Amino acid sequence: MGDLVNAAARWLLPVFLVGLPLYGYLRGVDVYGEFVDGAQEGFWTAIKTIPFMVAILTAMAVFRSSGALTALLNLAAPVARLLHLPSEVLPLVILRPLSGSASFAYTADLMRSFGPDSLLGRLGSAVQGSTDTTFFVLTVYFGSVGIKDARYAPAVGILGDVAGFIAACLLTTLLFSP
Amino acid sequence: MLNAVWLFLLVVGVGTAAVTGRIDVVTTSVTEATKQAVELAIGFIGTMSLWLGLMRVAEKAGLIESLGRALRPLARWLFPSLDPAGPAVGMMLMNMSANLLGLGNAATPFGLKAMAELRKLAPDGDRASDAMCTFLAVNTSAITLVPVTIVALRAALGSSQPTAIVGACFLATVCSAVVSVTADRLLRAAARRKGA
Known part of the structure; x- marks a missing residue:
């Protein structure tokens, strides 16, 4: 398979x-x-990706070179270990549903730092390619026709994203782990 | 939210550097990062142009329409209350087909037209209709055959196998679509029972 x-x-x-x-x-x-x-x-x-790349790569450069990233990742390590994931992918969970451009730039930063063919590079790519900017889509689509009550649609969107995230991580690990 | 995340990275980053005495490292790494951001985007131009060029050929050859026709039975099952030959279903099928091919730019106009058609079927109030909720469930978990942008980005970063993640993405989006559609059905049934 x-x-x-x-x-x-x-x-x-x-x-x-x-x-x-x-x-x-x-x-x-x-x-x-x-x-x-x-x-x-x-x-x-x-x-058009340049401004987003500059914003995210700069912020990540500050955060990484100062040593703050290592400290934060150490804090997140128990969660990551529980999920059997490198802690560096976790920020994507927060960024992805909020902004496609920001999470895209973060994925670029992951690949730049670890290499696109590393497990982390592939994990980031798979997560980015399997999930959507849910909040943005909901706002734009419902907003365009004047719907204010989205009912259960946000909950469904988030569930789908979580499922996509977990599946992408599991599948990538399964396909590419040495 | 994004404001908070970005500010957090900058403030905590510079703060930590001040405490640990790494301010000089921060300055050089920022200069390096901005340079790399531009270099990355320049590399991205070539690979993105290749994919978007190929996909334009696919679009003009009528691949979106053919896929839409192939997906029609699926629409009948997803939207039992709608006329399968009506414009709302037609636009939603085009949106799904474009997403399947990774054509985000082509998918959005179809999606917005689909919402407008769905609105005509439920013109009153500011509450989302059942069909709108189902459409967004399908749309935000869109099954993707080729995640074009990420493949192009991987190639731009010098990956020896830019398309390596395509299989994982396809299967993962199938999972998320199944979860979303199931959740949509369950929550809709729950809302009916409450009489909402």
């Missing part, structure tokens, strides 16, 4: 690189032109 998932992941980009343009071409799409148009968006998406 794990090997299958890993093989599928390894083939994903090559398959997309061949499959999508070929499929598009057969359906009469101007594939090169559309690719370039879409790629244009990538530029601004990346540039």
